[in-house]
Amino acid sequence: MAGNIIELTGLTRKYGQFTAVDNLSLTVARGEIFGLLGPNGAGKSTTILMMLGLTEPDAGTARVCGIDPSTDPVEVKKRVGYLPEEVGFYDDMSGLDNLVYTACLNGLSVKEAQARAGKLLERVGLGNEKHKKTGKYSRGMRQRLGLADVLIKDPEVIILDEPTLGIDPAGVREFLDLIVELSREQKITVLFSSHHLHQVQQVCDRVGLFVAGRLLATGDVQSLASQLFGKSPYTIEAGIETAVHHQGDGTDALKKREEIRNALLEIRGVNEIREDNGIIHLSCSRDLTGEIAAAIISSGVRLTSLSKREYGLDDIYYRYFEGGENHE
Amino acid sequence: MTSITDILKEEKTMNRIALTISGLLDRKKDRIRHPFRVIMEKEIADHLTGWRFIILTVIIALTCLGSLYTALSNMSQAVKPNDPEGTFFFLKLFTISDGTMPSFMVFIGFLGPLLGIGLGFDAINSEHNRGTLSRILSQPIHRDYIINAKFAAALMVISAMLFVLGMLVMGAGLITLGIPPTAEEFLRMVFFILLSILYVAFWLNLSILFSVLFRQPATAALSAIAVWLFFTVFYPLIVNLVTRSMEPSAAASPYQLVAFEQFRLALLRVMPNQLFSEATTTLLLPSVRSLGPLTMEQMIGAVPGPLPLGQSILLVWPQVTGLAAGTIVSFVISYILFMRREIRPR
Incomplete structure (x- = not known):
């Protein structure tokens, strides 16, 4: 209990017939970087809005820092910094003035605010641009200013909703490193929402997989893989000669492919087969490289490549967001 | 020698003054303001530095100047002997015109809505479109602070402007006429300005409502202007059409005539501009005794004189x-x- 800074239980939010968030339960421990991974429209933003009390849940409760945001949003917002997807600033004010305004809203005096804003702008690398109007900031600069804006209230938790959208790769890397650094330095819990799995993999201690309003699995990348691929922890990719398709007429080629497929499925431990462009992806419960090679060769097709793949979020992502042909 | 000591003393005092001022400024910076004040002060600053407010002020100030000029040049004809309002000479500044240029009172009634709409139509939706609304609302403030502060800030700016304009008109009148206003005239003036503020506040709120309703500021501004045009142009026409068909004949009983007139007035009084012009007329022309129909019976024995x-x-x-x-x-x-x-x- 004491360790959990965010606790969501049975959280549900409906828009008419459409259920945006469906019975979501989630805990985030103090000090960790939690990644909320899901495709667009999965309900990540809605969940975040409910955590801040900006929208009311239809069912279930949220507790952030031990406070219920739907009854006491102000107390929650004192402790939680939120960086929205596309953060907006007053374009006719300088970066510094924008930060000072936010700080004053958080109950700081102007003097204190200016000191702290100056320090934070230095920290996020905008020290030289602090007197420039934010209308002239680039996308990456705005995002870094957004991070400073979130940190100025000295939060316990920061929630970042797709913070890297529209930044170039170098900028993303820098931005993510900054988040990790700040979180470790100041012991801030970070909730990082993204549809970008590599970024999540890069920074997060724990990941929650969020699809169509439901949390499918949580854990670090390894445990996520074993949760999701419990039965088939190995993926083997076998390349077959595509020329086989051109031998004889079309039906012959199809038959041949079907043959290989059946032969492969007969091997004990092969759970799923996916084929694209002459490469067969097999999910297996054991290391079956040898058996697979033998099966393909004995079927008369030339094997061009064979590789064992390790699991990453990539596989998790494709498995859940795109879905393969399941065979269990 | 004494001069040197004087200079030194002078410099010392000046230094002390400078120190006190910077100390005061510092203390101001040290003060923790309530979030509501923070928002309100920012909104006021935005209004005052924005082009929109400057343009609106210039328009209103110019029309005021025009109406003041016509009023002053027609002052001599305006005062007739035995006029019950003769004692309220000063108030004429706001009400008389020679027909070429409407009076100050009419101008405020006409431009006030424009001022209110101009300051409110993008209150909420522009914050939303800029993406600042969600950022500000994720700060520890109550949500209503934003809408309340926006309203309060615009109202303060409007009040300051109308008071300044009214006082300037009075001052100009004082200089050119050479007659100071009486206490009652001054009070009537103040009430007139307060009433104008209320009237502008009505349009301000209407345009804030549209800014909440419509995502696009242009849509909100157009709808607010549409409402304003409807009330100033079309609604009186509609009332005329409706009442003309119901007009009682000349031979109808006085009761019928009075009832009809009251019905017509009731229809007209749906318009905020009608309410405003009735109220300002009464305040600025003290001889107005009733805003509805009066019978001969009620008039008999009445001494034509101004109302207190x-x-x-x-x-x-x-x-x-x-x-x-x-x-x-x-x-x-x-x-x-x-x-x-x-x-x-x-």
């Missing part, structure tokens, strides 16, 4: 209440809509 201020205010109390009610209703609707709205980033 208290009586004038009593006469326009329903109009003032009506305007205030309209203002409050549109504010409440926009408040409720805004509080229930889900704030999504952009």
Whole structure:
């Protein structure tokens, strides 16, 4: 209990017939970087809005820092910094003035605010641009200013909703490193929402997989893989000669492919087969490289490549967001 | 020698003054302001430095100047002997015109809505479109601070502007006429300005309501202007059409005539501008005794003379209440809509 800074239980939010968030339960421990991974429209933003009390849940409760945001949003917002997807600033004010305004809203005096804003702008690398109007900031600069804006209230938790959208790769890397650094330095819990799995993999201690309003699995990348691929922890990719398709007429080629497929499925431990462009992806419960090679060769097709793949979020992502042909 | 010591002393004092001033400024920076004040001060600063407010002020100031000029040049003809309003010479500044240029009173009635609409039509939706709304609302403030502060800031700016304009007109009159206003005239003036503020506040609230309703500031501005045009141009036409068909014949009984006239007035009084012009006329022309039809019986024995201020205010109390009610209703609707709205980033 004491360790959990965010606790969501049975959280549900409906828009008419459409259920945006469906019975979501989630805990985030103090000090960790939690990644909320899901495709667009999965309900990540809605969940975040409910955590801040900006929208009311239809069912279930949220507790952030031990406070219920739907009854006491102000107390929650004192402790939680939120960086929205596309953060907006007053374009006719300088970066510094924008930060000072936010700080004053958080109950700081102007003097204190200016000191702290100056320090934070230095920290996020905008020290030289602090007197420039934010209308002239680039996308990456705005995002870094957004991070400073979130940190100025000295939060316990920061929630970042797709913070890297529209930044170039170098900028993303820098931005993510900054988040990790700040979180470790100041012991801030970070909730990082993204549809970008590599970024999540890069920074997060724990990941929650969020699809169509439901949390499918949580854990670090390894445990996520074993949760999701419990039965088939190995993926083997076998390349077959595509020329086989051109031998004889079309039906012959199809038959041949079907043959290989059946032969492969007969091997004990092969759970799923996916084929694209002459490469067969097999999910297996054991290391079956040898058996697979033998099966393909004995079927008369030339094997061009064979590789064992390790699991990453990539596989998790494709498995859940795109879905393969399941065979269990 | 004494001069040198004087200079030294002078410098010391100056230094002390400079120190005190910087100390005061520092202390101001040290003060922790309530979030509501923070928002309000920013909104006021935005209004005052924005082009929109400057343009609106220039338009209104120029028209004021025009009406003041016509009023001053026609002052000599305006005062007739045995005029019951002769004692209220000064108030004529606001009401007389020679027909080429409307009076100050009419101008405020006409441009006031424009001022209110101009300051309110993008209050909420522009914040939303810029993406600042969700950022500000994720700060530890209550949601209604934003809409309340926006309203309060615009109202303060409007009040300051109308008071300044009114006082300037008075000052100009004082200089050119050479007659100081009496205490009652001054009070009537102040009430007139307060009434104008209320009237502008009504349109301000209406445009804030539209800014909550419509995502695009242009749509909100156009709808507010449409309402304004409807009330100033089309509604009187419609009332005329409706009442003309119901007009009683000349031979109808006086009761019927009175009832008809009251019905017509009731229809007209739906218009906020009608309420405003009735109220201002009564306040600025103290000889106005009634805003509805009067029978001969009621007139018999009445001494033609100005009403005291208290009586004038009593006469326009329903109009003032009506305007205030309209203002409050549109504010409440926009408040409720805004509080229930889900704030999504952009």
